[in-house]
Amino acid sequence: MSEFKPKIVTFTCNWCSYAGADLAGVSRIQYPPNIRIIRLMCSGRLEPEIVVKSLLYGADGVLVLGCHIGDCHYIAGNHRTKKRIAILRKILSYLGIDPRRVRLDWVSAAEGDRFAQIVTEFTKEIRKLGPISKEVCS
């Protein structure tokens, strides 16, 4: 059997974490190629439904990246993300989907290395969890 290559959907905000990802690229930092980045204007734009739908349509993990608390371009967008993801993870666990498949973290525009490190860690974790089961994907 071929090696499991996780598919990870990554949502980044336009101002910090997307720029952080860009910096990782410009600085030629190596990180696993399993992520697909979707850029949002703010991590607060992310509806929890989108995360669930990503998992439902075959994403093995969802990584949500935003500005550090206090650095949000829209002042408090990431405050809401933090609260929403916390509730989302609870619901996922009750429904029987491993909440570790969803991770929220903060990456600033200057943290290219941190971006690479988070992606590497998360890919490793998802690889450990294995593919999202056929059960979840309808």
Next chain:
Amino acid sequence: MIEEVRKLANEWLKTGKVDAILGLKEEDGHIAPHLFTKADELDSLVTSPKYPLLNTFRPLKRNILYLIQKNHRNAKIGVVARGCDERALIELAKRDQLNLEKIELIGVACTKDEAAACSCPKPYPRNIVVGEKVEGIPSDPDIEALLKKSLPERLAFWRYQLSKCIKCYGCRNACPLCLCQDCKLEQELWVKTGQLPPEIPIFHFIRFYHLADRCIECGECERACPVGIPLLTIYKLLRRDVKELFDYEAGVDVKQEAPLLTTLDETPMRSEE
């Protein structure tokens, strides 16, 4: 018990303490919410069986008290309210869906049997006018059973339960706090028309998530469900989580803002683990 409610309602209407009383009316064996304005109607006022009183009136997308208060701004309205109705009123007032200042409550405490049937943790309003306070039921066997299950077992359990869904929207329609003007469950993007059962678990997830910091555990969704999906299990768990994470309980204090609508400075969050 019902005699006391009627007597009090009669008194309030006659003395002009209130202009009208919102309660349940029994007619030809059917129960429905009714606005009592005349004292001689009060013979048909009932308190049981339980029936949604404050749910959103779908064609106008508002609850009944909002609609009354919109046209009669100074009307004083009495409401025959159980514990859950009172919590719903508070939560609705918090979300600008009605004006609590113009509302007088006839608080009715549920009987022991009623509390047991709902496995309600708080089967009484703050001011009990009629009835005796009985202690709530703190734990729910459904919750314990779900928490004992492993993740794959939970998934199998909910896949079976949610596959029964016939998408009647009963849970949403009966819910006093499903008040969004544009309901996500009616948007093609999230819920496709003509698909049965609706995509698991998106349809129900949307309600679980939206109600996480609103649910007041009235149990109307579960009672409305024609196929018996144990929806309340998850709402109860979420209520518990919101209490833990944000030290917040829906339907308790009008002044306390809903945590998912505020920043971390306004409502701090405890760490998850």
